[in-house]
Amino acid sequence: MAHGGAYFENLCFKTATYTHIYLTDMNTFWKNIKQKYYRPIVVIMFLIAVGIIVYLFPQERKFRYEFRKGAPWQHEDLIAPYDFPIYKTAAELKAEKDSIVKRFSSYFKYDTSVETSQKKFFRNNFYQKWQRQRQLYDSLKLQNKFVEQLADSVYNKKIKSEYFSKIIGILHLLYSNGIIEYSDGNADQTIVIMRENVAEEYDLEDFFTLKSAYEYLFSHLDVSDKTNDALREEKINFIKTLDLNEYLLPNLFYDEKTSKKVKKSLIDAISITTGMVQENQGIIFRGEVVNDEKFRILESLKREYESTIGNTRNFYFLILGQLIFAFATFLMLYLFLHTFRKDIIRDVKTMSFILLLILLFFSIGKIVINTAAVSIYLIPFVIVPIIIRIFFDTRLALFSHLTTIILVGFLAPNGFEFLFLHFIAGVVSIISLKNLRRRGQLFTTSVLILATYFFIYFGLAIIQEGDISKIKTTNFAWFIGNGLLILLTYPLIYVFERTFGFLSDVTLIEISDSNSGIMRMLAEKAPGTFQHSMQVANLAEEAIYSINGNPLLTRAGALYHDIGKLEMSQFFVENQLSGINPHDQMDFETSASVIISHVTKGVELAQKHKVPSQIIDFIRMHHGTGKTQYFLRSFINKYPEKKVDEAKFTYPGPKPNSKETAVVMMADSIEAASRSLKILKEDSISKLVDKIIDYQIREDQFSDSNLTFRDITTVKSIFKQKLKNIYHARIEYPEEKKASK
Numbered sequence: 001m002a003h004g005g006a007y008f009e010n011l012c013f014k015t016a017t018y019t020h021i022y023l024t025d026m027n028t029f030w031k032n033i034k035q036k037y038y039r040p041i042v043v044i045m046f047l048i049a050v051g052i053i054v055y056l057f058p059q060e061r062k063f064r065y066e067f068r069k070g071a072p073w074q075h076e077d078l079i080a081p082y083d084f085p086i087y088k089t090a091a092e093l094k095a096e097k098d099s100i101v102k103r104f105s106s107y108f109k110y111d112t113s114v115e116t117s118q119k120k121f122f123r124n125n126f127y128q129k130w131q132r133q134r135q136l137y138d139s140l141k142l143q144n145k146f147v148e149q150l151a152d153s154v155y156n157k158k159i160k161s162e163y164f165s166k167i168i169g170i171l172h173l174l175y176s177n178g179i180i181e182y183s184d185g186n187a188d189q190t191i192v193i194m195r196e197n198v199a200e201e202y203d204l205e206d207f208f209t210l211k212s213a214y215e216y217l218f219s220h221l222d223v224s225d226k227t228n229d230a231l232r233e234e235k236i237n238f239i240k241t242l243d244l245n246e247y248l249l250p251n252l253f254y255d256e257k258t259s260k261k262v263k264k265s266l267i268d269a270i271s272i273t274t275g276m277v278q279e280n281q282g283i284i285f286r287g288e289v290v291n292d293e294k295f296r297i298l299e300s301l302k303r304e305y306e307s308t309i310g311n312t313r314n315f316y317f318l319i320l321g322q323l324i325f326a327f328a329t330f331l332m333l334y335l336f337l338h339t340f341r342k343d344i345i346r347d348v349k350t351m352s353f354i355l356l357l358i359l360l361f362f363s364i365g366k367i368v369i370n371t372a373a374v375s376i377y378l379i380p381f382v383i384v385p386i387i388i389r390i391f392f393d394t395r396l397a398l399f400s401h402l403t404t405i406i407l408v409g410f411l412a413p414n415g416f417e418f419l420f421l422h423f424i425a426g427v428v429s430i431i432s433l434k435n436l437r438r439r440g441q442l443f444t445t446s447v448l449i450l451a452t453y454f455f456i457y458f459g460l461a462i463i464q465e466g467d468i469s470k471i472k473t474t475n476f477a478w479f480i481g482n483g484l485l486i487l488l489t490y491p492l493i494y495v496f497e498r499t500f501g502f503l504s505d506v507t508l509i510e511i512s513d514s515n516s517g518i519m520r521m522l523a524e525k526a527p528g529t530f531q532h533s534m535q536v537a538n539l540a541e542e543a544i545y546s547i548n549g550n551p552l553l554t555r556a557g558a559l560y561h562d563i564g565k566l567e568m569s570q571f572f573v574e575n576q577l578s579g580i581n582p583h584d585q586m587d588f589e590t591s592a593s594v595i596i597s598h599v600t601k602g603v604e605l606a607q608k609h610k611v612p613s614q615i616i617d618f619i620r621m622h623h624g625t626g627k628t629q630y631f632l633r634s635f636i637n638k639y640p641e642k643k644v645d646e647a648k649f650t651y652p653g654p655k656p657n658s659k660e661t662a663v664v665m666m667a668d669s670i671e672a673a674s675r676s677l678k679i680l681k682e683d684s685i686s687k688l689v690d691k692i693i694d695y696q697i698r699e700d701q702f703s704d705s706n707l708t709f710r711d712i713t714t715v716k717s718i719f720k721q722k723l724k725n726i727y728h729a730r731i732e733y734p735e736e737k738k739a740s741k
Contacts, residue, residue: 038345038346038347038348039345041348042334042345042348042351045348045351045352045355046330046334046355049330049355049358049359050323050326050327050330052359053322053326053330053359053362053407054319054322054323054326056362056363056366057322057326057410057411058306058411059315059318061305061306061308061314061318062306062410063301063302063305063306065078065298065302066415066416067290067295067298068290068414068463068464069290069291069292069295069464069465070289070290070291070464070465070466071289071290071463071464072287072288072289072290073284073285073286073287073288073289073290073294074286075286076286077282077284077285077286078282078283078284078285078298078301079280079281079282079283080277080278080279080280080281080282080283080301081279082279083276083277083278083279084276084277084300084301084304085272085273085275085276085277085300085304086273086274086275086276086277086296086297086300087272087273087274087296087299087300087303088271088272088273088274089296089299092274093270093272096270097267097270100263100266100267100270101263101267104259104262104263104266105189105190105191105192105201106191106192106254106255106259107191107192107193107194107199107254107255107258107259107262108180108181108191108192108193108194108252108253108254108255109193109194109195109252109253109255109258110178110193110194110195110251110252111251111252111253112251114175114249114250114251115171115172115175115176115251118171118175118247118248118249119168119171119172119247121246121247122167122168122171122247123164123168125242125243125246126163126164126167126242129242163221166220166221167217167221167242167244167247170216170217170220170221171217171247171248174208174213174216174217174248175251177206177207177208178193178206178207178208178251178252179207179208179209179210179213179248179249179250179251179252180204180207180208180209180250180252181250181252181253181254189203189204190202190203190204191204193252194255194258207252210245210248210249210250213248214244214245214248217244217248218244277297277300277301283297283298283301284297284298325410326407329403329406329407330403332399332402332403333399333400333403336395336396336399337351337396337399340395341392341393341395341396343706344392344396349500349501350392350500353496353500353502354388354396354400357384357387357388357400358384358400358403358404358407361379361381361383361384361404361408362404362407362408364379365379365381365408365411365412366408366411369411369412369413374478375474375475375478376408376412376413376418377421377453377475377478377479377482378478378481378482378485379482379485380482380483380485380486380488381401381404381405381408381422381425381426382401382422382425382426382429382449382486383485383486383488383489383492384397384400384401384404384426385397385398385400385401385426385429385430386429386430386433386445386486386489387489387492387493387496388400388401389429389430389433389434390433390435390436390493390504390505391496391502391503391504394430394431397426397430398426398427398430401422401423401426401430402423402426405418405419405422405423405426406419417460420456420460421453421456421457421460424452424456425449425452425453425456428448428449428452429445429448429449432444432445432448432449433445435505435552436493436504436505436506442486442487442489442490443487445486446483446484446486446487447483449482449483449486450479450480450482450483453479453482453483454476454479457475457476457479458471493506501612501613501614503553503612503614503615505552507612508552508553508555508556509552511556511559511560511611511612511615512537512552512555512556512559514534514559517609518560518563518566518605518606518609518611519559521566522562522563522566525566525569526565526566526569526572526574526575527575528569528572528573528574528575528576528577529562529565529566529569529572529574529575531574532562532574532671532672533558533559533560533561533562534559535671535726536558536561536664536667536668536671537554537555537558537559538722539558539667539670539671539718539719539722539723540554540555540557540558540660540663540664540666540667541554541555541558542718542722543663543666543667543714543715543718543719543722544659544660544663546714546715546718547659547663547707547711547714547715549658549659549660549663550660553614553660554660554663554664556615556618557614557615557617557618557660557661557664558618558664558667558668560602560606560611560615560618560619561602561618561619561622561664561668562598562602562622562668563602563605563606563619564597564598564599564600564601564602564603564604564605564619565598565602566601566605567601567605568594568597568598568601570582571583571591571594571595572595572598574672574675588631588632588634588635588638589631589635589645589648589649591628591631592628592631592632592648592649593648595628595631596628596649596650596651596652599619599620599622599623599651599652600652602619603616603619603620606619617657617658617661618660618661618664620652620653620654621653621654621655621656621657621661621664621665622656622661622664622665622668623651623653623665623668624651624653624654624655624656624665624696624699624701625650625651625652625653625654625655625699625701626650626651626696626699626701627646627649627650627651628649628650628651631649632644632646632649635649654704655700655701655702655703655704655705656701656702656704656705657704657705658705658706659705659706659707659711661705662701662702662705662707663715665696665701666692666693666696666715666719667719669692669696670688670689670692670693670719670723673688673692674688674723674727677727680727682720682724685720685723685724685727686720689716689719689720689723690716693712693715693716697712
């Protein structure tokens with residue numbers, strides 16, 4: 001049984017090992033594929049984006065002339081190429097529709113069954129109540145002579161017949177005239193009555209409501225009795241017992257189906273045109289001002305032109321033109337990236353993010369333009385440059401923004417106005433938001449963008465209209481909505497960070513908090529390493545700032561670069577406060593493997609705590625492919641006759657692949673070495689910095705980074721100055737001498 005358990009454990013171990021190797025190999029395989037074939041992959045991505053854009057473009061021609069009301073016609077004389085109608089404006093069509101709705105008479109229909117059922121209901125109730133009251137008076141008339149007289153008078157057959165006939169007659173009159181279901185309209189409003197498929201128009205006041213019908217019924221019952229007031233009062237009481245309102249129900253009902261059908265037919269019958277322009281008729285001539293009439297004719301020609309494609313050949317030419325337009329727009333972005341940001345082209349994930357962001361906002365713009373439910377000015381296109389600026393840089397943000405608004409501007413009703421407004425707003429957003437470290441910054445940027453929209457639109461509107469009173473003030477409301485939607489950038493940044501693995505300044509600030517989980521553990525379990533990491537962070541941050549790197553990323557990476565020492569802090573000299581060094585009891589190769597393992601253990605710990613991959617790169621690269629020089633030299637000195645396996649003394653790498661990781665490597669080595677300096681003078685510090693960095697250059701540790709020799713010289717200078725400030729000689733204050741007595 002024990003043997004079986006051991007076999008099972010061994011099997012599980014082998015399975016887990018092979019699975020790990022397989023997954024590692026697969027990840028490496030796909031990584032190599034991306035690195036080797038990134039160019040064709042990116043080209044295919046661009047071509048797919050072009051295809052999607054062309055698919056979303058409207059399958060109609062684009063009117064070639066730009067024009068504005070109140071501005072001179074800047075093109076050649078325009079002659080009508082064919083007959084076309086002059087379309088009414090949206091405002092005119094709306095006014096006609098509103099007029100029809102306002103003057104429309106609702107349709108009602110009679111329900112003849114109501115009168116029949118209510119008369120029958122009255123007949124049954126009347127005889128029952130009459131008989132009940134008669135029996136009551138019969139039981140009382142022997143006791144009172146007046147009651148006997150009253151009973152004989154009120155409940156004789158003549159009065160009974162008179163009351164019944166009178167009420168039945170009034171009910172017939174009321175139902176014949178019509179009791180309407182409701183009366184919310186004006187007194188002078190008219191309605192249409194459908195009787196036997198014949199429609200007749202009446203005034204609303206010609207019909208009874210339930211209230212007026214009851215009042216009419218009660219007032220037309222004769223209850224007078226000149227000789228006997230008691231008899232009159234008793235008649236009134238009897239009428240009250242009849243509950244006359246129970247026999248009154250509406251018999252004239254609103255016919256919703258017919259009303260909607262007729263109203264729709266009237267609205268559909270509205271003519272959308274108001275005249276015709278004949279072929280070869282002069283429309284407008286060069287220099288002529290585009291007044292209201294000319295503007296309507298030009299808009300009609302534009303509408304007619306864009307709605308007709310013609311034959312199949314013309315359709316293919318249309319698609320070809322759209323392909324060229326979309327291809328040229330994306331080619332501009334590709335050439336920019338190829339010239340200035342090849343690192344982004346090599347990163348398929350980043351490239352897909354940029355293209356998806358552009359396609360997303362283009363799709364939103366198309367939907368809004370097609371539906372016409374809201375203005376295109378509500379859509380916050382400046383979110384594109386803001387997000388790309390936060391994750392990358394200003395130039396990429398500007399080019400991505402230009403690509404987006406050029407594509408949407410092709411669809412927008414007034415392309416020039418749209419492009420100019422959003423271009424200026426995009427520039428303002430990029431300049432005003434250099435970094436996003438506080439939530440208030442986004443609000444400030446939103447206000448600045450809103451002010452830009454107001455200012456630029458006001459200027460364009462004055463040029464177009466020539467009169468402040470004619471400016472469309474509703475657009476200002478859309479701009480306010482746009483400004484509020486810009487605040488959605490903050491949650492979007494979080495979503496994109498999680499989805500694509502990017503890092504924003506806000507996240508870097510959170511990671512750099514020395515009270516965060518891993519940093520707190522490092523301070524408690526490896527205080528020497530913690531202090532070392534803080535010093536490295538200070539040195540590297542100052543140096544990277546001077547060569548236009550990312551200070552926040554550098555600081556965060558420097559703070560985390562040695563977290564692998566947490567599990568075995570006693571093996572590192574900065575944590576050996578007791579003076580006991582466990583390496584004294586170990587061979588050099590084992591000691592080297594322990595020291596080297598802090599890199600892999602640091603990566604594992606960071607992955608366990610879901611530290612971003614950009615920070616993990618600092619852990620992997622802070623020693624590059626360097627060697628544990630102390631143990632390697634000790635081994636050579638002790639065993640000069642043995643062949644050294646340098647792989648056992650070499651860090652796994654990789655080498656630093658950016659300015660930030662390279663600077664942290666320098667700062668890490670220099671900070672650690674500076675602690676061993678016995679003479680802390682400017683000259684010794686300078687020699688130490690030069691010696692360490694020059695050695696790393698000779699070892700080819702910076703070949704994968706984008707550091708220049710000028711950058712390295714600047715970094716050296718910063719390190720020397722910072723170390724000099726840290727270790728400068730302090731003034732020794734003299735003790736106060738006691739005065740002699």
